[in-house]
Structure formats: structure tokens, C-alpha cells
Amino acid sequence: MEPALIRFDDLSVGFTSRDGRLLPVLRHISLAIAPGETVGLVGESGSGKSTLALAAMGYLKRGLKVISGTVTFAEQHMFSLGGSELERIRGGKLALIPQNSGQSLTPTLRIGAQLTEALRLHSKLDPAQFPARTLDLLRQVRLPDPEAIIARFPHELSGGQQQRVAIAMALAGEPKALLLDEPTTGLDVTTQAHILDLLSDIAQKSGMAMVYVSHDLGAIARVCQRVVVMYAGEIVLEGTPAQIFKNPTHPYARGLLASIPRVSNARLPVALEGRPPAPGEAGQGCAFADRCPIVQPVCRLERPELRAIASGEWLRCHVPELAQGIVMEPMTAPAPVAEASSDTAIFTLSELAISYHQANWFRQLLGQADKSTPTVKDISLTLARGETLGLVGESGSGKSTILKALAGLTPRQSGTIAFDATEDLAANVDHRQPDQRRRIQLVFQNPDESLNPRQTVAEILAQPLRLYFGLSGQALRARMVELLIQVRLGAHYLDRLPSQMSGGEKQRVAIARAFAAEPDVVLCDEVTSALDVSVQAAVLTLLDRLRRERNTAYIFVSHDLAVVRALADRVAVLYQGRLCEIGRASDVYANPAHPYTQVLLSAILEPELAARPKLMAADVQELSPPAKGCACQRRCPLKVGMICETETPPWQTVTPGHSFACHKPNNSMG
Amino acid sequence: MVRLILRRLGLGLITVALVTGIIFVAIEMLPGDACVAYLERDAVGQRLENCREQLGLNRPAIQRYGLWVGAAIRGDLGVSASGGKDIATLVGDRFRNTLLLALCAIVAGVPLSLFLGVVTALNRDKSADLVVSSIAILAMTIPEFVTATVLIFVFSIWLEWVPGIVMTSAGAPVAAFFPEIVLPTAALTLVMAAHILRTVRSSVIEVMASDYVQMATLKGVPYWQIIFRHVLPNALLPAINVVALTIAWLLGGVVVIEKVFNYPGLGRLMIDAISDRDIPVVQAIALILATVYVAVNLGADVLTLLLNPRLRTLQMRGTR
Ligand SMILES: Nc1ncnc2c1ncn2[C@@H]1O[C@H](COP(=O)(O)OP(=O)(O)OP(=O)(O)O)[C@@H](O)[C@H]1O
Ligand code: SF4
Ligand code: SF4
Ligand SMILES: [Mg+2]
Numbered sequence: 001m002e003p004a005l006i007r008f009d010d011l012s013v014g015f016t017s018r019d020g021r022l023l024p025v026l027r028h029i030s031l032a033i034a035p036g037e038t039v040g041l042v043g044e045s046g047s048g049k050s051t052l053a054l055a056a057m058g059y060l061k062r063g064l065k066v067i068s069g070t071v072t073f074a075e076q077h078m079f080s081l082g083g084s085e086l087e088r089i090r091g092g093k094l095a096l097i098p099q100n101s102g103q104s105l106t107p108t109l110r111i112g113a114q115l116t117e118a119l120r121l122h123s124k125l126d127p128a129q130f131p132a133r134t135l136d137l138l139r140q141v142r143l144p145d146p147e148a149i150i151a152r153f154p155h156e157l158s159g160g161q162q163q164r165v166a167i168a169m170a171l172a173g174e175p176k177a178l179l180l181d182e183p184t185t186g187l188d189v190t191t192q193a194h195i196l197d198l199l200s201d202i203a204q205k206s207g208m209a210m211v212y213v214s215h216d217l218g219a220i221a222r223v224c225q226r227v228v229v230m231y232a233g234e235i236v237l238e239g240t241p242a243q244i245f246k247n248p249t250h251p252y253a254r255g256l257l258a259s260i261p262r263v264s265n266a267r268l269p270v271a272l273e274g275r276p277p278a279p280g281e282a283g284q285g286c287a288f289a290d291r292c293p294i295v296q297p298v299c300r301l302e303r304p305e306l307r308a309i310a311s312g313e314w315l316r317c318h319v320p321e322l323a324q325g326i327v328m329e330p331m332t333a334p335a336p337v338a339e340a341s342s343d344t345a346i347f348t349l350s351e352l353a354i355s356y357h358q359a360n361w362f363r364q365l366l367g368q369a370d371k372s373t374p375t376v377k378d379i380s381l382t383l384a385r386g387e388t389l390g391l392v393g394e395s396g397s398g399k400s401t402i403l404k405a406l407a408g409l410t411p412r413q414s415g416t417i418a419f420d421a422t423e424d425l426a427a428n429v430d431h432r433q434p435d436q437r438r439r440i441q442l443v444f445q446n447p448d449e450s451l452n453p454r455q456t457v458a459e460i461l462a463q464p465l466r467l468y469f470g471l472s473g474q475a476l477r478a479r480m481v482e483l484l485i486q487v488r489l490g491a492h493y494l495d496r497l498p499s500q501m502s503g504g505e506k507q508r509v510a511i512a513r514a515f516a517a518e519p520d521v522v523l524c525d526e527v528t529s530a531l532d533v534s535v536q537a538a539v540l541t542l543l544d545r546l547r548r549e550r551n552t553a554y555i556f557v558s559h560d561l562a563v564v565r566a567l568a569d570r571v572a573v574l575y576q577g578r579l580c581e582i583g584r585a586s587d588v589y590a591n592p593a594h595p596y597t598q599v600l601l602s603a604i605l606e607p608e609l610a611a612r613p614k615l616m617a618a619d620v621q622e623l624s625p626p627a628k629g630c631a632c633q634r635r636c637p638l639k640v641g642m643i644c645e646t647e648t649p650p651w652q653t654v655t656p657g658h659s660f661a662c663h664k665p666n667n668s669m670g
Numbered sequence: 671m672v673r674l675i676l677r678r679l680g681l682g683l684i685t686v687a688l689v690t691g692i693i694f695v696a697i698e699m700l701p702g703d704a705c706v707a708y709l710e711r712d713a714v715g716q717r718l719e720n721c722r723e724q725l726g727l728n729r730p731a732i733q734r735y736g737l738w739v740g741a742a743i744r745g746d747l748g749v750s751a752s753g754g755k756d757i758a759t760l761v762g763d764r765f766r767n768t769l770l771l772a773l774c775a776i777v778a779g780v781p782l783s784l785f786l787g788v789v790t791a792l793n794r795d796k797s798a799d800l801v802v803s804s805i806a807i808l809a810m811t812i813p814e815f816v817t818a819t820v821l822i823f824v825f826s827i828w829l830e831w832v833p834g835i836v837m838t839s840a841g842a843p844v845a846a847f848f849p850e851i852v853l854p855t856a857a858l859t860l861v862m863a864a865h866i867l868r869t870v871r872s873s874v875i876e877v878m879a880s881d882y883v884q885m886a887t888l889k890g891v892p893y894w895q896i897i898f899r900h901v902l903p904n905a906l907l908p909a910i911n912v913v914a915l916t917i918a919w920l921l922g923g924v925v926v927i928e929k930v931f932n933y934p935g936l937g938r939l940m941i942d943a944i945s946d947r948d949i950p951v952v953q954a955i956a957l958i959l960a961t962v963y964v965a966v967n968l969g970a971d972v973l974t975l976l977l978n979p980r981l982r983t984l985q986m987r988g989t990r
Contacts, residue, residue, distance in 0.1 A: 057888055062879065083893065091890035098888075103881035107980055108903040117899070121890050153979040169889070 003075075004032035005177050005209045006056050006094075011069035013051060013060060014279065023280035024067060025051050027233045035176070036207040038200075040224035040241070042217065042256065044276055045503060045532040048233040049213045050099060053179040056211065057090055073177065092122035095175040097183040099213075101166035102446075105154035111165055112150030115172060122173030137168040142194050144396070159445070159526075160187045160395025160559075167195060171202070177209040184219055185529055188394035188559040189603040196223050215532045217260055218604070221245055229253050232276050232287040235306060239313035247324070249309065250317050251292050254326045259537040261562040263589065263604050268544055268566050271537035286318070294322040345421050346521055346553050347383040347406065352376065352415035354398070354405050354577075373627050374413050376401050376577035378648075385520065386551040390568030390585065392561060392600070398577035399557040403523045406555070407442045408432055420520075438468045441514035445526035447506035451498045457484070457509055458494040464516040483512045487542055504535030508542065515546060521553045528563060540567055561604050565589055570657075573597045575632055576625035583658025593652075594660040595638040630663065640664055675972055682964040689960035690953065694735050697949050706947075738953065747954040750943075757954045761939065763840045764923075765958060768935040770844060772920035774851055775858040780913060783863035787870025787909070788902070794875060803871070809864040818857045818930040825853060840934035854931040858924060862916045869912045870905070877905040907978050914970030921962045 008031045014024040026048045033039050041049045054060065055071055058078030071078045073094055081089070090096075098104040105114060115134045119125065125133055138146035141164040154162055163183065170178060178199070184192040200223050202208050214220050220227060221241040229237040229250065237250040248254050255272040262269075274291040285300040286292070292299065298318050306316045317323065355374035376398040383389050391399050404410040406417060408429030417425040419436060426432045444450040451460060461480045465471045471479055481491045487508040498506055507527060514522050524543070528536040544567065546552060558564050564571060564585070571588045573581040573596065581594040592598045625631050629645040636644065640663045649661045705721035712718075722728045726737070741748060747757035786806075790799040809817065826834030836850040877883060878901060886900045923937025936955060943951035975981055 054888075059884075059888060061884075087890040087892055089890070090888050096885075096888045098881065098885050100881050104885040106882045106886065106900045106904065108978070109899070117891065118889055155980050166885075173890075 003034075004072075005035045005074060006033040006211070007031075007070075007072045008052070008055070009070045009072070011052075011055060011071060012067040013048075013055060013064055014067050015063045015065070017280065021280060022067060025064065025233050025279050026055070028069070029235060030069075031228065031235065031238075033177070033209050033211060035209050036203060037226070038203060038210040038212055038224045040220035040227040041211060041213045041230060042215070042220060042227060043230035044256070044272075044534055046276055047230040049230055050181050052230070053096070053181050053211055053213055056177075056179055057094055057096060058086055059090075087121075091118060091170075092173040093176045094179070095170040095173055095177075096179045097166050097170045097181060099181040099185075101163040102154070102159060104166060105162060107154055109153075110150065111152055111154065111157070115150070115165070115169055118169050118172035133172075137172055138165070140171065140198060141165075141168045142191060143168070158396045158400070160191060163187060163395075164191070164195070174206070175208060176206075177211075178203075179211045179213075181213045182215070183212075184214070184216065188392075188397075188600075189561060190394055190600060192219065193603045199223065215536075217245060217257070217533075229256070232282055233279070234287060234316065235314070236288070236316045237313065238306075238315075239311070243311060243313055249311075249313060249315055249320045249323055251294055251323045251326055252288050254323060255291070255293075256533065259534040261537070261540070261560070261566040263562045263565050263601075266565050266586065266589075268540050269533075269537040271541060272534040286316075293326055294319065296322075344385045345382040346385050346419070347555075348418040348421065349382070349406075350380045350416050350418075352379040352402070352405065352417065353413040354401055354410060355413045356401075356410075373625055374577070375625070376405070377625070379415070379577075379579055381572060381579070381582060383521065383553050383555060386547065386553055387570065388547065388554040388556055388568045390564035390571040391555055391557045391574060392559065392564055392571060393574030394600075395559065397574045399574060400525050401577070402574075403442065403525050403555065403557060406521075406523055407440060408437075409442075434468070438464070438517045439520040440523070441517050441519040441521070442523045443507075443510050443514050443525065443527050446530055447503065447510045448498065450510055451506060453498050455497070456494065457496050457501075460509060460513055461494075461516055464513060468517055479516075483516055486515065486546065487512045488538070502535075504531050504539065507531060507535075507539060511539070511542065511546075515550070515552075518550070519552060521555070524554055524556045524558075526558055527556075529558065529560065536563070543567065561589075561601065573600065578625065578631035579661060580632070581658075581660040583654065583660075587655060587658040591654065591658075593654045593658070593666070594662055595636050595664065596632050597660070599637065630661075638664060674975070678968055678971055682968050685964050686957070686960045690739070690957050691735070693953060693956040694731075694738075697952065698731050742954070742957060747957075748950045750948050750951050757951055761936070761951065761954050761958065764934060764936045764939045766844075767840060767847070767933065768921060768923045768937065770847060771851060771854055771858065771933060771935060772917065774855040775862060775920055776917060778855060779859035779863045779916075780866065782859070783866035784870055784906070784909065786863070787867040788874055788897075788905075790867070791871045791874035791878065791905075792897070799871075802867070806864040806867050809860045810868070814857065814861055814924070814926045815930050817860055818854075818927055821853050821857050822930070825856075835932045836934070837932075838934070850931075851933075854927050854933050857927050857931075858920060862920065865916060866909060866912055870909045873908045874901060874905040877901050880904075903977070907974060910970050910974050910977075914966050918963045918966040921966065922959050 008029045011026055011029045012024055013026040014022050017023050029052060031039070041052065043049055051061070051064065056073065056078070058071065058073075058081060060066070066079055073089065076085075076089070078086075078089075105111070109117075112134060115137060116130050119130045119133060120127070123130070123133065134150060135146045138149055143149050143161060143164050149157070149161070149165070154165075157165065163185075164187070167183060180199075184195060187195065196219060199210065203210055210223070212220060212224055224241055227239060227241050227244045228235055229244065229248075229252065231252050237244060237248065237253050243249075244253060245257065248257060259269045259271055272291060277287055277290070283289075283300070285302060286295075286304050289295050289299045296319055302318070304316045304318045306314050309315050309320065353374040354376040379402060381389070391402065393399055401410060405412050405427075408425070408427060408431075412427050419425045419440075423436065425436065429437060458480060461483060462471075462476060465476055465479055469479075477494075480494060484490060484493055489505060489508055489512070493501070493505070493509070498509075501509070507530070511527070527543075528539050531539060540563065543554065547554060554567075556564060556568055568585045570583065571585045572579055573588070573594065575596045581588060581592065581597045588597065589601065592601050626633055626645070629643075629647060630636070630649045633639065633644045643663050647663070649663045651659050651661050652666045653659045654666065705718055705727060709717060709721060719728075726734060729737075738748065745758060747761060749755060750757050750760060786802055790802050793799045822834040825831050832852045833850045834853065836847070836854070838846045838850060883896060883900055886896045891900070923935045923940065925937035925941055927933065928935040928938040929941075936958070940952065940955045942948075943955065
């Protein structure tokens with residue numbers, strides 16, 4: 001056995017509460033990671049995964065401190081190293097890919113400058129080679145057009161692009177060990193598949209060790225040799241991915257698995273009941289006792305120890321035999337499909353085109369037209385009342401852009417949006433009728449960015465209620481409480497500030513705010529991707545219930561195809577801002593017709609599946625779509641010929657309501 | 671970008687026009703006029719008529735406003751009602767003095783407060799921070815005249831280091847104001863530094879807690895490089911506007927300080943002119959104040975725009 005590269009020895013970390021008690025966040029963690037090994041860390045948010053990963057770098061968030069134990073990296077005690085030694089290791093031999101890459105890039109520095117900084121600090125290369133190396137790194141993480149990317153500021157990239165920049169930055173120092181905190185949450189499945197391949201490749205070739213924190217059990221199953229399940233700051237289960245994902249021996253792991261949506265199962269996942277104990281809340285018994293379906297009297301009295309069982313797993317439970325009895329697939333009924341027809345249409349988009357290109361002011365003065373290829377083009381579709389349309393596509397394909405245009409937040413280049421079949425919707429939200437504004441609501445991926453940190457929940461919810469319904473006094477309060485109850489939060493949340501709530505709670509407040517306006521359409525941009533699986537399951541159930549009660553239509557953008565499968569009636573597939581395929585979710589998932597959709601669906605990772613994804617012909621994404629012909633032409637694995645480069649592909653029908661845009665003859669579908 | 675700046679400039683000009691217009695109307699609505707005020711009890715009959723004739727007060731209001739604006743653009747601010755002096759020189763001297771005092775306060779105060787703001791933030795909750803922050807809060811809450819009086823008492827009367835009040839006349843050359851200007855500068859610096867310091871401190875603390883600073887730390891960037899490359903460019907952006915407001919406040923002439931130190935600045939002139947109901951002078955000062963205010967804020971906006979890439983993209987998209 002090789003000596004461990006990273007070793008946690010009985011590590012406990014905690015903070016001192018206001019009443020002077022020492023509250024543990026990590027409890028007696030012992031874990032060793034060998035060179036070249038990849039260990040997955042899973043668990044709900046708040047279970048201490050990120051704290052553990054950061055502790056490996058000798059770093060603790062403000063307020064936290066080591067209570068007992070040690071962390072060593074390459075035989076060095078990380079918590080007793082001096083500043084300059086830490087600086088040499090961090091970002092060099094030991095690198096981190098942070099959870100929130102959008103916020104982890106310095107807003108005032110260009111991407112190129114941030115990457116060069118990493119090279120300057122840790123690379124042995126000659127400074128003259130930095131520019132070439134920078135481009136290389138960006139190409140490695142499959143960023144399109146690296147020359148253009150380095151000149152951009154972080155906010156000029158899409159979420160997935162920012163994430164890949166963070167990955168490139170971590171690889172700059174050629175690390176011996178990599179800590180990945182949700183590295184692929186913002187990525188679509190195809191990009192994720194490539195990135196995971198890249199990382200596994202480097203790990204194999206250079207013996208790089210990885211600690212992989214993720215909610216995405218599919219990805220974990222793919223890259224990890226060992227999985228550690230954490231609950232309330234403790235390791236509760238440790239084993240191989242096969243052991244843990246096929247038939248977990250710990251009740252918590254079984255619940256966690258059931259809350260993950262599956263592409264193979266078009267139903268809403270079930271949320272684990274209750275919530276994990278807050279630091280210091282866990283009593284003397286098993287921390288999971290309050291939520292455990294098979295809790296025994298002994299569980300509340302005695303804390304189970306982590307012990308090895310026959311299969312080679314390590315387990316913290318008094319009665320693992322009983323865990324086998326917990327049924328793992330009690331999914332709810334599938335959603336009914338709303339039929340789209342023009343008389344019930346709420347949105348009708350025709351030939352919508354949107355361009356981010358900035359004509360320079362000089363040209364504008366001369367009145368020259370904007371001739372650039374638009375980011376999004378030729379989007380024609382309808383959304384019926386009460387229908388949920390899933391919008392999928394890789395990172396940077398323009399999903400958020402379309403939502404922004406519908407919400408009137410980004411100008412469109414051409415095309416029209418008809419609202420409620422009759423009203424023509426103004427491009428700019430400021431020019432829309434108040435009633436139109438009320439009926440179209442938007443919920444963002446990151447509640448931190450959309451909720452004002454200085455406003456209480458009451459102030460946040462009161463805004464739309466005052467504005468649209470003129471409520472005040474008792475009526476206002478009653479309605480706010482009603483809304484909070486709808487999203488499963490109570491009246492006692494009214495006085496909270498966003499900083500006093502968890503991510504899932506904040507997202508539910510954002511949803512409550514959207515529903516306060518009693519909208520007809522809610523535009524959801526990756527609303528669950530910042531949440532962990534059990535909270536995600538709860539939010540999905542909530543969205544599903546609200547649409548049943550209120551007949552609200554959704555446009556649901558997500559890169560998680562399983563989530564889209566669980567919620568959407570119809571799906572639209574987007575590539576480079578062009579529609580490729582649209583149809584009922586069941587049809588598209590069962591029988592994808594467009595070459596790109598086929599690639600996309602084959603790249604899905606499920607914990608049980610070992611199949612290798614089909615990939616695009618050309619490896620690197622492009623930054624701007626081709627001027628004419630098919631959007632996929634440069635990377636299509638099934639390209640027909642020259643016609644793909646010159647003619648816009650025609651729409652072909654597979655079955656009624658299911659069509660795709662391609663030059664490929666329809667009958668050759670597999 | 672250029673279009674945006676031009677647009678802001680246009681808006682600024684409109685603001686200035688509106689302000690002078692409003693002041694003009696407000697003064698019109700006050701009972702009496704410059705001549706009534708000037709002549710006091712003699713303001714009857716022929717003398718009043720003559721005076722009004724002389725100052726052009728018996729023409730319609732609109733016409734007077736037009737004439738006044740036209741002249742002001744040419745740099746002619748008219749003659750004061752009391753004493754018939756040329757307003758351009760009268761106000762000009764005072765404005766120069768205010769400018770001088772403001773400049774001294776800015777040169778002393780802005781770097782000092784930026785520096786202290788950063789230092790207190792980086793030493794948050796340590797003794798240096800506690801001491802400086804408490805002094806800042808004290809300086810903010812104590813009325814200016816108290817600060818000024820204490821300064822005079824300590825440095826002029828007790829220690830006898832510098833003169834306590836300004837004896838130099840308004841029109842004297844700049845050099846004549848030293849060292850009399852030291853104490854008013856110190857008083858202003860104290861008050862404004864407190865404001866800037868607190869903004870900078872909280873902004874630096876906020877940025878230090880951000881994800882990108884944590885990332886920079888975990889990338890192995892040395893501490894001082896983090897401060898200069900990652901923290902300050904982001905943390906000082908919000909300070910620009912506060913500094914601008916402070917500068918505008920200084921340039922307007924801080925009446926209390928000018929009164930206490932007997933400093934011949936714009937603020938005092940304004941108060942005197944108002945109590946004398948010397949309307950041409952009041953108007954001229956209002957024009958200058960509005961212009962200064964608009965210009966300083968415009969400068970701050972443009973600077974923020976140039977330095978904040980995020981805003982830059984947003985704004986450009988917004989004005990398309
Ligand atoms: N402010 C901007 N300025 C310039 N280009 C932009 C801007 N915002 C987005 N883009 C570009 O427009 C394209 C579409 O971006 P969009 O954010 O709509 O993608 P997305 O499908 O939502 O991707 P993701 O899944 O990564 O969030 C991308 O190539 C992106 O780089
Ligand atoms: S020890 Fe008891 S409460 Fe804890 S997981 Fe096992 S059965 Fe459930
Ligand atoms: S039109 Fe041609 S390039 Fe485009 S998807 Fe079809 S076969 Fe591929
Ligand atoms: Mg997006």
C-alpha cells in the first residue's frame with residue numbers, strides 16, 4: 001500500500017456559538033487518499049463536504065477552528081505550516097476547483113490575467129511561454145475560441161464557461177492532488193462527460209489524487225474508486241461506488257438515492273423527510289435517528305461507531321440488516337401531459353433572434369446595420385397554458401438568453417413574441433403593460449443574486465403584492481403567510497434575511513415571490529442546480545404542485561436531463577442557439593431523432609450505467625454559430641454532406657408533435 | 671461608451687438649468703426683492719423705482735431669467751444689489767478660496783481616509799481598528815462647530831502652534847492663507863475622512879469575505895498581491911461615489927467651518943447674500959453650486975464606468 005497523499009486523522013472542526021459552546025461541523029473524520037486515487041464525497045448540503053475539502057488545504061472559513069486531529073498533505077501538517085509554505089502548496093501541488101466558480105473569479109480581472117497569475121505563481125515554465133500555455137489550458141477544458149475568452153471579464157461568460165475557466169486554473173499548477181467541490185454542476189452532460197474524461201486521464205497519467213464532492217451520483221460513479229457518504233459532519237458509509245449505489249447498507253444513503261431523479265423514470269423523486277441536525281443539535285445517539293425509517297430504541301441512546309462489515313464497506317449504523325427493507329423507489333405519479341394548441345397558447349415565439357454582438361458606437365452613428373451572426377436564431381415555438389416546456393442544450397447554447405428575451409431583459413434582434421395568442425410583447429420589460437409583467441415571472445439559478453440581501457422575506461414578498469394587487473396591512477400579511485405555507489415555509493420566516501436561510505429555503509422564497517404575482521408563465525433558469533438532491537426533490541415537488549393548483553405554464557431550463565424528464569411535458573433541444581428537436585418528453589427521450597439529441601442523451605450518467613457516452617465528432621465547442629447551414633455542421637457525427645453547410649436544415653416530423661431539423665433522411669433513424 | 675458619457679453630460683446640463691430655474695422662481699415668490707431689502711426703510715416711491723430700473727427688476731420675470739442666463743454663459747454674472755460690485759470677481763474670489771480649502775482637505779483627507787479604511791478593514795476587530803473606528807464615529811457624530819472649537823482651543827490657544835482664525839481678506843493671494851488655513855483644513859479632514867473611511871472599511875471587509883478572495887488565497891496568491899490585485903480594485907469602486915459626494919460638499923463651501931474660522935469662502939458669502947436678500951449673488955452662487963455638484967458626480971460616474979467592467983457592459987447594452 002502506497003503512503004497516503006492526503007490524510008485526515010481524527011479531524012474535528014467547529015465554531016464557538018454565541019453562548020460559548022463549541023459546536024462541531026466535522027466530527028472525528030479519518031480518511032486517507034492515495035496518489036492516483038479518486039474519492040467521492042456525497043451528502044446533503046450542510047453535511048460538511050466543502051469544509052472537509054477546504055481543510056485539506058489547511059484552510060477554514062472565518063470563525064471555524066480545528067478542535068482535534070490533523071490533516072497532512074505529502075507528509076506535511078497543513079495546519080502548522082507557515083504562510084509562504086502554504087502559498088507554495090496551494091494552487092500548486094494541491095489545487096481546488098471551487099463550488100461557486102462564477103463568484104470565485106475576480107470581477108475586475110480578465111480571464112487571461114487570472115490564468116497567467118496562476119502560472120506565474122506555480123509553473124516552472126518560462127514566462128514567455130505563459131500565453132501559449134494559457135490558451136492550451138483553456139482548450140483542454142474545451143472552451144471555444146480561447147483567444148476571445150482570455151480577453152473577457154468573468155461576467156461575460158456563461159455559467160458553464162466560468163466553471164471551465166476555474167478548472168483550467170486549477171490545472172495550471174500541474175497539481176498532485178485536486179479537490180473538486182461540485183466541479184460540474186453548471187455543465188451540460190456532454191461537456192461534463194469530456195471534463196470527467198480529461199480529469200480521469202490526468203489522474204491516471206500523472207498519478208493525481210482527487211477528492212470529488214458532488215451531488216451528482218452519476219458523475220461520482222464514473223470517476224471515483226471509493227465513495228464516502230457524509231451526514232451531519234460524520235462519515236456514515238464508505239465503500240466502492242458499486243456497493244454504495246446498487247444496494248446501500250445505510251438508511252441515509254438509501255434515502256439520498258431515492259431523491260435523485262432518473263432519466264429512466266419519468267417521475268418526481270421523493271424528498272427525504274425532515275432536515276439534518278444543525279451543528280451541536282445531534283444528541284448522544286445516532287445523528288440520523290430523527291429521520292430514519294427504521295430507528296430503534298438503541299439508536300437514540302448510543303452513537304453507532306464506524307465499523308468494517310463483511311463486504312469491505314465501512315458503516316455507521318446499529319442495525320444494517322434492517323436497512324435492506326427500505327423501499328427505494330416510491331416515486332410519485334407521472335405528470336399529466338398538457339396538449340399544446342394555438343387557442344390555449346400563452347407564448348407564441350416566431351423566428352426569434354437575439355444578438356449579444358456590440359456594434360461599435362462609431363458604426364452606430366453611421367447607421368450601419370448589425371450584420372453579425374446572432375447568438376440565438378430562428379426560434380419558433382408555442383407554449384400552451386399549464387404546459388411545462390423543458391429547454392435543454394449544452395452550456396452557452398443560449399438557454400438563459402431566450403429566457404431573458406422572454407422576460408424582456410435582453411433586446412431581440414428580430415422576430416416576435418405573442419403573448420396570450422393576441423398581445424404582441426414588447427422587447428423591453430419597461431415598455432410592457434404592468435399586467436403583462438405580472439403574468440410573466442422569472443426565477444433564477446442563484447437565489448443569492450436575485451434576493452436583495454438587505455430585505456427581509458416580508459419585504460421581498462410584499463413588493464409584488466403591493467404593486468400588482470394593492471394589498472396592505474392585514475390582507476398583505478395574510479397573503480404573505482399563505483404564500484410561505486405554499487412553499488412549505490412558515491410565517492416565522494417573514495422576518496428572516498436571506499443570509500439567515502439555507503440555499504433551498506432561499507430558492508423557495510424566490511419561487512414564492514414569483515407566485516405572489518399570480519403569473520401565467522414562470523420562467524425557471526436552472527432553479528434547482530444550486531440545490532442538493534433532497535432539497536431539489538422538494539423544490540420539484542413544489543413546482544409540480546403549484547402548476548396543478550394554478551395551471552401555470554413553465555419554461556424550465558436545466559442541464560440536468562433527468563430533472564427535465566421528471567417535470568417537463570415537452571422538451572426543446574437547443575444547439576448553438578438554434579432549435580434541433582422538439583416534442584413530447586416521452587417521445588424525445590425514447591426516440592431521439594436529431595444527431596445532437598442522440599449525443600446528448602447518450603452522455604447522461606446514471607449511477608448504475610457503465611456505458612461510455614457517444615461524443616461529438618469535433619471535440620471543441622465553438623463560440624459563435626456558423627453563418628449559414630446547420631448549427632451542428634462542424635461537430636455532427638452523422639453529417640450528410642455539403643448541404644449541411646449551405647442550407648438551413650428542414651423540419652421533419654417523426655410522430656405528430658415530435659419534429660427535428662436535419663438534412664438526414666428521416667427513415668434512417670436508429 | 672462615448673454616447674453614454676455625452677448623455678450623462680446632457681442630463682447634467684439639464685439639471686443645472688432646472689436648479690437655476692427653480693431658484694429663480696423661488697426667489698420671485700419671496701415677498702420683496704433686492705431693492706426692498708437693500709433700501710430697507712427707504713424702499714418707497716421714486717428711490718425704489720430708480721433702484722429697480724437700475725437692476726432691471728421691473729421687466730417680466732421670464733425676460734430677466736433669459737437675460738441672466740445669456741449673460742452667465744458669457745461669464746458675466748451681473749452686479750450685486752448691495753454695493754453694485756461685479757459679481758464675477760466677488761464670487762470668483764470666494765470660490766477660489768473655497769477651492770483652496772477644499773483642495774487642502776482633499777489632499778490631506780482622501781489618501782488618509784482610504785489608507786485608514788483599508789488598514790482598519792484588514793485588522794478588523796483588532797486594537798488598531800477599534801481605536802481608529804471609534805475616532806471616526808466620534809468625528810462623524812460630533813457637530814462640526816464643536817470639532818472646530820476644540821481644534822482652535824487646543825492648537826491655537828493652548829499650544830499656540832497655528833493661528834485660530836483667518837484674518838486674510840477674500841482677495842488676498844493664495845500664499846497669504848498659510849498657515850491660517852491649517853486648522854480649517856484639519857477640521858474638514860476629520861469630518862470627511864470619517865465618512866470615507868467607514869465606507870471603504872465596510873467595502874473592503876465585504877470583498878475580503880467574497881468567494882473570489884477565498885479562491886485567490888487557495889490559489890496560493892501571496893497576501894499583499896491578493897490585497898492589491900484582487901481586493902482593492904473591487905473594494906474601492908463603491909468609494910468613488912462617496913468621495914465624489916464629499917468633494918461636492920467641500921466645494922459648496924462648508925458654512926459652519928467658514929463661520930467658525932472666519933474663512934472668506936463661498937458658503938459664508940451665500941449666507942450673507944441670502945440674509946441681505948442680494949438676489950443676483952444668490953443666483954450666481956446657486957449656479958456655481960449646481961454646476962460643481964453635477965460635474966463632480968459626472969466625473970465619479972465616468973470613473974466608475976471606466977473602472978468597473980461589469981457596469982461597463984451592462985450600461986452599453988442598456989443604451990443601445
Ligand atoms: N453579457 C454577455 N456578453 C457577451 N456574450 C455573452 C454574454 N452573456 C452570454 N454571452 C454569450 O452568449 C452565449 C449564450 O449564453 P447563455 O448564457 O444564454 O448560455 P446558456 O445556454 O444559459 O449556458 P449555461 O448552461 O452555461 O448557463 C454564450 O456563448 C455566452 O458566452
Ligand atoms: S443507527 Fe439507527 S437511527 Fe441511525 S441509521 Fe442506523 S437504524 Fe437509523
Ligand atoms: S443537418 Fe447535417 S450537420 Fe446538421 S445535424 Fe443534420 S446531418 Fe448533422
Ligand atoms: Mg444559463
